[in-house]
Amino acid sequence: MSSKIITVGLIQQTNTSNTDVNKQKLAANIADCARQGAELVVLQELHNSLYFCQTENVDLFELAETIPGPSTEFYGELAKKYKIVLVTSLFEKRTAGLYHNTAVVFEKDGSIAGKYRKMHIPDDPGFYEKFYFTPGDLGFSPIQTSVGKLGVLVCWDQWYPEAARLMTLAGAEILIYPTAIGWDPRDAEDEKTRQKDAWITIQRSHAVANGLSVVSVNRVGYEADSSGSSKGIQFWGSSFICGPQGEFLAQADNSNEQNLIVKVDISRSEDVRRIWPFLRDRRIENYDGLTKRFLND
Numbered sequence: 001m002s003s004k005i006i007t008v009g010l011i012q013q014t015n016t017s018n019t020d021v022n023k024q025k026l027a028a029n030i031a032d033c034a035r036q037g038a039e040l041v042v043l044q045e046l047h048n049s050l051y052f053c054q055t056e057n058v059d060l061f062e063l064a065e066t067i068p069g070p071s072t073e074f075y076g077e078l079a080k081k082y083k084i085v086l087v088t089s090l091f092e093k094r095t096a097g098l099y100h101n102t103a104v105v106f107e108k109d110g111s112i113a114g115k116y117r118k119m120h121i122p123d124d125p126g127f128y129e130k131f132y133f134t135p136g137d138l139g140f141s142p143i144q145t146s147v148g149k150l151g152v153l154v155c156w157d158q159w160y161p162e163a164a165r166l167m168t169l170a171g172a173e174i175l176i177y178p179t180a181i182g183w184d185p186r187d188a189e190d191e192k193t194r195q196k197d198a199w200i201t202i203q204r205s206h207a208v209a210n211g212l213s214v215v216s217v218n219r220v221g222y223e224a225d226s227s228g229s230s231k232g233i234q235f236w237g238s239s240f241i242c243g244p245q246g247e248f249l250a251q252a253d254n255s256n257e258q259n260l261i262v263k264v265d266i267s268r269s270e271d272v273r274r275i276w277p278f279l280r281d282r283r284i285e286n287y288d289g290l291t292k293r294f295l296n297d
Contacts, residue, residue, distance in 0.1 A: 004267035006147045009033030009041040010260040012239040012252045014221030019048050027078055029259055034082035036261045040147050042087040042217045045155045045180040051219065055227035056131040064093035072104060072112060080110030085145045087152060089178040101133045103152045103178060105143045114143035118154040119163065126184065126233055140166035148173040148266055155179045162290065164206035173266045175206060179218040182235035196236050204246035211244045211273040213264050220257060244272040
């Protein structure tokens with residue numbers, strides 16, 4: 001079987017409170033990835049700004065934009081200039097009082113290939129996303145691009161095997177997770193290790209269970225809580241790509257800004273699924289319980 005190899009760029013960076021500065025840094029990093037041969041470039045979650053969901057503040061809805069809007073024009077021009085497929089993560093204003101955490105994918109000609117609205121919305125200390133985001137309503141549908149069918153999900157979605165499976169069943173050729181996750185600086189070092197290891201393990205498991213490569217791009221660096229009610233978040237970076245057996249193809253460290261450039265053979269899924277035919281052996285006639293909240297009520 002012939003190979004289908006794509007070169008993927010992952011941009012792991014720190015952010016400031018200045019959106020324009022962040023976007024110009026991203027533009028420079030996108031250019032760097034393109035110079036190194038990247039055909040597909042993936043950005044971290046909510047990359048235009050600081051991770052504003054650490055606090056509940058109605059003024060922060062001012063960060064939201066329509067789609068299309070200024071940011072889609074900006075990133076569309078970059079995709080066109082460098083002839084890349086670009087995966088972005090934006091705070092979408094759908095209408096007054098209705099907002100989403102939305103991944104927008106651009107084709108090499110700068111057009112919008114598709115978008116995905118984050119489905120699973122957390123509400124935890126430091127991650128008050130339910131205050132800002134309505135759960136997505138576009139389903140789990142891969143986005144067709146010139147480099148393949150992209151199963152784009154967002155951050156908290158990465159903990160749910162159902163989301164990865166549904167993207168797979170809909171024909172995704174690779175799973176992609178823009179992410180913003182980190183530590184509470186007050187946590188003990190062993191707890192920090194457990195959390196990061198769990199985050200990596202669950203995503204590698206999606207690769208194994210579905211026979212697909214996984215791309216996960218995280219923020220890095222410390223961001224303070226603007227309300228002062230917590231100690232902020234130390235984003236742990238560690239962006240990575242793994243193959244369809246969960247094997248690491250590349251991984252960034254947990255403290256530095258990095259652009260990773262990785263060649264991924266997305267056709268290898270065919271070989272892996274021939275020896276591990278998990279999709280063949282699914283007992284779909286017995287899975288009705290998955291649509292229930294809990295079975296023992």
